[in-house]
Amino acid sequence: MDVGQAVDDFTLPDQDNGQWRLSDHRDRQVLLIFHRHLM
């Protein structure tokens, strides 16, 4: 995926057993931080 391309929508479970969907957050920019190590 390159800069400028449309990001396909996705849904992932969150820490509260909810569902977080990208397209629900279009009112503002979104910063996605992909975690590295789990230590």
Added chain:
Amino acid sequence: MSDRFGKLDSVHIAVVTFAQAGELAAHRAHLGLEFPMLADPERRIYQRFGLGQGSIREVWNPGTLRLYARLLIRGRRLRRPRHNTRQLGGDFVIDTDGRLLAAFRPRSPDDRPSIDDLAAYLN
């Protein structure tokens, strides 16, 4: 609060992990995060964003070891890794029109964009 941190308040921030969904609450508390934490244990979204695995040499480089040393000095309790430590992370800004505005794909865990790097792309 400086403008650069203020910009972070004006965006939606979510942390994607490759933990199982049932581990998220404890993991979020361990890291002291306030942002939503999401589970992608099959790393489907990681792959979609082009995030692969680094080599052992890339991941466990001196910079990574210094990073963990600093965390220990600050009082962070490190846990034995239960997941793939070679998975690389990344940082992405998505604009309100749904397009990818910025992509940071580091080659090692210690190679991360600064707040200033990220703030340059935020409204």
